[in-house]
Amino acid sequence: MCSVPAFKTLRAAFPDALITLTGLSWSRTFVERFSEYLDEFIEFPGFPGFPEKEAQIEQIPSFLLEVQGRKYDLAFQMQGSGAISNPLVMLFGADKNAGFYLPGQYCPDSERFLSYPVHETEVVRHLRLMEFLGLPSQGEHLEFPLCTQDWEEFHEHQAKYDLPSNNYAVIHPGARSLDRRWPVEWFANVGDGLAERGLRVVLTGVAEETHLTEAVASHMKAPAINLAGQTSLGGIGALLSASRLLVSNDTGVSHIADALDIPSVVLFTASDPARWAPQNSALHRVVAWATTAMPQTVLDQVDQLLFKETVSDYQIFTNTIEHPV
Structure with missing residues (x-):
């Protein structure tokens, strides 16, 4: 939910782009609800070190093959500070990558990775990344469309x-x-x-x-x-x-x-x-x-x-x- 304003900003900047979200199984209905901003969903099987779900190790190779096969132009890392997720996102095989990093830890690309804004709200944190990449914010208000x-x-x-x-x-x-x-x-x-x-x-x-x-x-x-x-x-x-x-x-x-x-x-x-x-x-x-x-x-x-x-x-x-x- 807190990332929706950033997705809105991303869609405004790239109205014709194919935007895919990867996440836990419940995120599928999230993508359906926010189809104005998101186009596709790929279920994330978990990964060692991620606390949200026990990693389904046997599913990780096929997950990576599917993501790599899409040959994305840009992969965003928006899962926390990047301490755990940055190495994973780099395996997606996108042409370019962007996201957060913690000073003193792995930073895949200094031009597209923002030092994690620790003291911001969760909503503003994602918008700071968009602004860092030159994408004007479309506002901070959350949305939840009802059908x-x-x-x-x-x-x-x-x-x-x-x-x-x-x-x-x-x-x-x-x-x-x-x-x-x-x-x-x-x-x-x-x-x-x-x-x-x-x-x-x-x-x-x-x-x-x-x-x-x-x-x-x-x-x-x-x-x-x-x-x-x-x-x-x-x-x-x-x-x-x-x-x-x-x-x-x-x-x-x-x-x-x-x-x-x-x-x-x-x-x-x-x-x-x-x-x-x-x-x-x-x-x-x-x-x-x-x-x-x-x-x-x-x-x-x-x-x-x-x-x-x-x-x-x-x-x-x-x-x-x-x-x-």
Whole structure:
């Protein structure tokens, strides 16, 4: 999601180019959703040292042969700092390569590889690479286009659960990394607080996170609608579009809310909010060092969003950055 503004910039600079994304299997639907910017997808089988997926060693030779056979004019390395990924991208056999590198480590081409901008947000970081290569930025705002199928899925849930538009809140208690998950009991307390404010509560997550949403629901006094494992990525987007706000850990769904301009409170327990947090503080509130943040802290942020209270930047800072690691 955070790379979409860079893809938009790349497409604006090369409107007729064939642009291929290689990534994990879930990225296939990402390419389909962002077909305005991306043309093709090649599934990445993993590689030794990449933490996102255990490498399928037996599939790597055929993957490299497929990529090399495309004879690309330019290969971009946009996977982190390049410490692990640069040697892999050089095996793609493209005519030219571009990306990031860490000073003192392997830099394939000083003219096209940018020193990794450590202190930038994830969105701006990718745009800095485009600008370094002479491609004018097309803006920083995230996007998440919704299609007819997404809305059809939403309307099925809406009819099944008698879900009124703009009168429910979404709680997403999951995250891929265990250390990025806020306690389910505290999510339950927030859910009850949202119910007290007159909102229906909808719980979301992938199928593997059903145990988390069930735990939240079991700890809540108010009823909740548990949609974990029942929504596609686009379906979650439509669900968020018709909601009042989102409360979630720092995970992909928070970027979807950001892209759709849906108010959110995002809990950061292990990741860096300076890198990953949404930037529009009028719509999105960040609770940093959330391992010790109590549910009332989150509900205070919810109230500021729901009831449009004016809070100074200093007040937000002292509310959210009071427990440094």
